[in-house]
Amino acid sequence: MTVPALQLEGLRKSFGKTEIIRGVDLSIGRSERHAIIGPNGAGKSTLFNLITGRFPQTSGKVRLHGHDLAGMAPFEINRRGLSRSFQITNIFSNMTVFENVRCSLLWSQGYKYSFWNMVSRSRELTEGAMEILEQINLTSRAQLPAGVLSYAEQRALEIGITIAGGADVIMLDEPTAGMSHSETDYIVELIRKVTENKTLIMVEHDMGVVFGLADYISVLVYGEIIATGRPEEVRANPKVQEAYLGAALEAEH
Amino acid sequence: MTDTYQKTATVTKAPVFSMAQVAPWVIAVIFLMVLPIAFGSNSAITIMNQMMITIVFALSYNMLLGQGGMLSFGHAVYMGVGGFFCMHLMNIVEANELPIPLPVLPIFGGLFGLGLATIVGSFSTRKAGTVFAMISLGIGELIAACSVIIVAFFGGEEGMPGDRTYFLPFFGTEFLRQIEVYYLIAFWTVLSALLMYLFSRTPVGRMANAVRDNPERAEFLGYSARWVRFFSFCGAGFFAGIAGGLFAINYEILTETNLSTTQSGIILLITFLGGVGFFFGPILGAIAFTLLQSVLSLQSEIWQLYLGALFLATVMFFPGGLAGVLMMHVPAARMGRLGWLVGPYLRTILPALIGIAGLAALMELLFHVRHSATGDTDMTLFWVTFDSHSILPWIVAIVATVGGIWLARQGAPKLRETWHRANTPGAAKTTGGAA
Numbered sequence: 029m030t031v032p033a034l035q036l037e038g039l040r041k042s043f044g045k046t047e048i049i050r051g052v053d054l055s056i057g058r059s060e061r062h063a064i065i066g067p068n069g070a071g072k073s074t075l076f077n078l079i080t081g082r083f084p085q086t087s088g089k090v091r092l093h094g095h096d097l098a099g100m101a102p103f104e105i106n107r108r109g110l111s112r113s114f115q116i117t118n119i120f121s122n123m124t125v126f127e128n129v130r131c132s133l134l135w136s137q138g139y140k141y142s143f144w145n146m147v148s149r150s151r152e153l154t155e156g157a158m159e160i161l162e163q164i165n166l167t168s169r170a171q172l173p174a175g176v177l178s179y180a181e182q183r184a185l186e187i188g189i190t191i192a193g194g195a196d197v198i199m200l201d202e203p204t205a206g207m208s209h210s211e212t213d214y215i216v217e218l219i220r221k222v223t224e225n226k227t228l229i230m231v232e233h234d235m236g237v238v239f240g241l242a243d244y245i246s247v248l249v250y251g252e253i254i255a256t257g258r259p260e261e262v263r264a265n266p267k268v269q270e271a272y273l274g275a276a277l278e279a280e281h
Numbered sequence: 282m283t284d285t286y287q288k289t290a291t292v293t294k295a296p297v298f299s300m301a302q303v304a305p306w307v308i309a310v311i312f313l314m315v316l317p318i319a320f321g322s323n324s325a326i327t328i329m330n331q332m333m334i335t336i337v338f339a340l341s342y343n344m345l346l347g348q349g350g351m352l353s354f355g356h357a358v359y360m361g362v363g364g365f366f367c368m369h370l371m372n373i374v375e376a377n378e379l380p381i382p383l384p385v386l387p388i389f390g391g392l393f394g395l396g397l398a399t400i401v402g403s404f405s406t407r408k409a410g411t412v413f414a415m416i417s418l419g420i421g422e423l424i425a426a427c428s429v430i431i432v433a434f435f436g437g438e439e440g441m442p443g444d445r446t447y448f449l450p451f452f453g454t455e456f457l458r459q460i461e462v463y464y465l466i467a468f469w470t471v472l473s474a475l476l477m478y479l480f481s482r483t484p485v486g487r488m489a490n491a492v493r494d495n496p497e498r499a500e501f502l503g504y505s506a507r508w509v510r511f512f513s514f515c516g517a518g519f520f521a522g523i524a525g526g527l528f529a530i531n532y533e534i535l536t537e538t539n540l541s542t543t544q545s546g547i548i549l550l551i552t553f554l555g556g557v558g559f560f561f562g563p564i565l566g567a568i569a570f571t572l573l574q575s576v577l578s579l580q581s582e583i584w585q586l587y588l589g590a591l592f593l594a595t596v597m598f599f600p601g602g603l604a605g606v607l608m609m610h611v612p613a614a615r616m617g618r619l620g621w622l623v624g625p626y627l628r629t630i631l632p633a634l635i636g637i638a639g640l641a642a643l644m645e646l647l648f649h650v651r652h653s654a655t656g657d658t659d660m661t662l663f664w665v666t667f668d669s670h671s672i673l674p675w676i677v678a679i680v681a682t683v684g685g686i687w688l689a690r691q692g693a694p695k696l697r698e699t700w701h702r703a704n705t706p707g708a709a710k711t712t713g714g715a716a
C-alpha cells in the first residue's frame with residue numbers, strides 16, 4: 029500500500045469558542061487532483077491554513093507523505109515539497125515581477141541562505157524564472173513592480189510563485205477567482221500541465237473548472253466533509269445536492 | 282544599482298560583468314584617487330575622511346532599513362563597539378610591538394561588530410516592526426550605559442585614546458599624514474561598498490527584500506523570515522564595525538558619544554535623507570549631511586534646526602530621499618526630455634530658495650536679537666554685516682520669504698504640467714504643440 033500524499037485525521041480548529049473545522053478526515057493520494065468545494069465560510073481556506081502551518085490546529089493530525097507536520101513552520105513544510113497559493117493575493121508588491129518569481133526558485137534550486145552566489149550569474153535561475161513568466165503570460169511585465177499589475181495579472185503571478193519551486197504537492201486557493209472566461213481557460217490548462225504527476229489540492233467555486241480538472245472532489249460544509257469521491261458520484265449525491273451543489277450548479281446557468 | 286541592465290545582460294548571456302555594472306565603481310575609484318589632488322587642504326581631507334566613514338556606516342545601516350525592512354534605533358552600538366575594540370588593539374600593538382600593519386585593523390573592528398550582532402540578532406530578529414525597533418533601542422541604551430560602568434573597555438568619560446603610528450610600516454607608510462589615512466579609508470570604503478552591493482545580489486540579499494515586503498509569503502517559499510533577517514543583521518553589524526575601525530584610525534579616540542542613541546538617530550536621518558530605496562542613496566545622504574554639517578555649523582549656531590527641517594521636508598515631501606528624487610527623472614531622461622524641465626524648475630526652485638533663505642534670515646535675526654550679548658547688535662548674514670536691531674533687515678527678510686514662496690507657488694502648476702507631459706510617452710512639449 030502506498031502512503032498518501034496528504035492525510036488529515038480528526039482535524040479540528042476553533043477560533044475562540046467557535047469551532048470552524050469540526051473533525052476532518054481526508055486522504056489524498058499521490059498524483060491525484062483533488063478539489064475541495066463548499067459554500068462561503070465553510071472553512072476551506074482555514075483548512076488550507078491548517079495544512080500549511082499558517083495556523084496551529086486545535087487537535088488532529090496532518091501528514092505529508094506520511095510525516096506528521098505538527099509544530100512545523102510554513103517554511104519547513106514548504107521544504108518538504110508542499111507549496112500553496114492564497115485566496116487573497118499575497119505577493120511581493122514592491123519587487124519586480126521577475127524578482128517575485130526568481131525568489132520563489134531560490135530554495136528549490138538549493139541556494140538556501142547563500143551569500144556567496146550572485147543570483148544574476150545563475151543561468152538556471154534566470155531561465156527558470158523567464159520560463160515561468162512565459163507560462164503565466166507575464167513576460168512583457170517582467171520588469172514592472174508586481175504591485176502595479178492588474179488584478180488578473182496578480183492572480184496569475186500568485187500561481188506562478190506557487191508552482192515555480194516545483195513542489196510535488198500544490199495547493200491552490202481559488203486560483204481563477206476574478207478571472208475572465210478566457211483567462212480562466214488558459215489558467216486551467218496551465219494548472220493541468222504543471223501538475224502532471226503531482227498532487228493538486230484546489231479550492232474552487234467555478235464548477236466548470238472543478239469538474240474539468242478534478243479526479244476527486246470533497247464537499248466541505250460547516251467545517252465537515254459531507255461527501256468525497258469521483259466527480260460523478262459527488263454530483264449525484266443527494267446530500268451534496270441539498271447542501272451546496274444544487275445552488276452552485278444553478279448559479280452556473 | 283543597475284537592476285535592469287543586469288537582468289537583460291544575463292538573459293542574453295553577456296560577459297560576467299557588464300560595462301554598466303562596472304562603470305560606476307571604476308568612476309568612484311578614480312574620483313576618490315584624484316579628489317585629494319583637487320582638494321588637498323587638511324581641512325578638506327578631514328571632511329572627506331569623515332564623509333567616507335559615514336558612507337560605510339550609512340550603507341551598513343541601509344542593509345537593515347532599506348533592504349531588510351528593519352528600523353533600528355541602536356545601530357551606532359556596532360560601529361562604536363567595533364571602534365573601541367580597534368582602539369584596544371591599537372594599544373596592544375603599541376605595547377607589544379606586534380608586527381601588524383595598520384590597514385588590516387578595520388577587519389578586526391568588523392569581526393567584533395559581527396560578533397556582537399550575532400548575539401543580539403539571535404533574539405532581536407525574530408520579529409520585524411515595532412518589536413525589533415524597541416529591542417534595538419533597548420540594546421542601544423544598555424550598551425551606552427555600559428560605557429560608564431565598564432571603564433576598562435570604554436575608558437569612562439574620557440573615552441579610549443590610542444596612537445595609530447606604532448603599527449608595522451605598510452610599504453614604508455606610517456600614516457603620520459592625513460593624506461595617507463585618506464587613501465587607507467578610501468580603500469576600505471570602496472571595498473565595503475562593493476561587498477555590501479554584492480551582498481544585495483546574493484540569494485540571502487534578494488530574500489531580504491522579499492522578507493521586507495512580505496515576510497509571510499517568504500515563509501511559504503521555504504525561507505524563514507527570521508533567519509533571513511538575522512543574516513542581514515549580521516552583515517550590517519560587520520560593516521558598521523568596519524566603519525568603527527576606520528573611525529578609530531582617523532580620530533585615534535573613541536568616546537561614549539560614539540555609542541549614543543543620538544548617533545544612532547543621526548545615521549537613520551542620513552540614510553533616510555539619501556534615500557533607502559536605492560543602493561547608492563545612503564552614499565548621497567552621507568555626502569550631503571557631512572557637507573551641510575561642516576559648512577552650516579561654521580556659519581550658524583542654529584544649524585541643527587535647519588537639518589531638522591530638511592529631514593522633516595524629506596520625510597513629508599520626498600520619502601524616496603535624494604536618490605528617489607534623482608531616479609524620478611530617469612523616465613524623462615530616457616526620452617531625452619530633461620531639457621523641458623529646466624525652465625519650469627528654475628522658475629520654481631529659484632524663488633523657493635530665496636524664500637527659504639529669507640526664512641533662515643528671520644530665524645537668524647530672531648536668534649541674534651534674543652541671544653547675543655547686550656549692546657552687540659552687529660551681525661553678518663549672507664556676507665552682509667548689519668544692525669540686527671534696525672528695521673530694514675527684518676523687512677528684507679520678510680519680503681524675501683513671502684515673495685519667494687509666492688513666486689514659487691506661481692511657478693508650481695506649470696512645473697507640474699510640464700512634468701506630467703515629460704513623463705507621458707508621445708506627449709508634446711507644450712499644449713500648443715499637442716493641439
Ligand SMILES: Nc1ncnc2c1ncn2[C@@H]1O[C@H](COP(=O)(O)OP(=O)(O)OP(=O)(O)O)[C@@H](O)[C@H]1O
Pocket residue numbers: 043048066067068069070071072073074075115
Ligand atoms: N483568523 C480567524 N479568526 C477568526 N475567525 C476566522 C479566522 N479565519 C477564518 N475565520 C472564520 O472561519 C470561517 C471560515 O472561513 P474560511 O475563510 O475558511 O472560509 P472559506 O470556506 O474559505 O470561505 P470562502 O469561500 O468565502 O473563501 C469564517 O466564518 C471566518 O469568519
Ligand SMILES: [Mg+2]
Pocket residue numbers: 072073074115201
Ligand atoms: Mg476561502
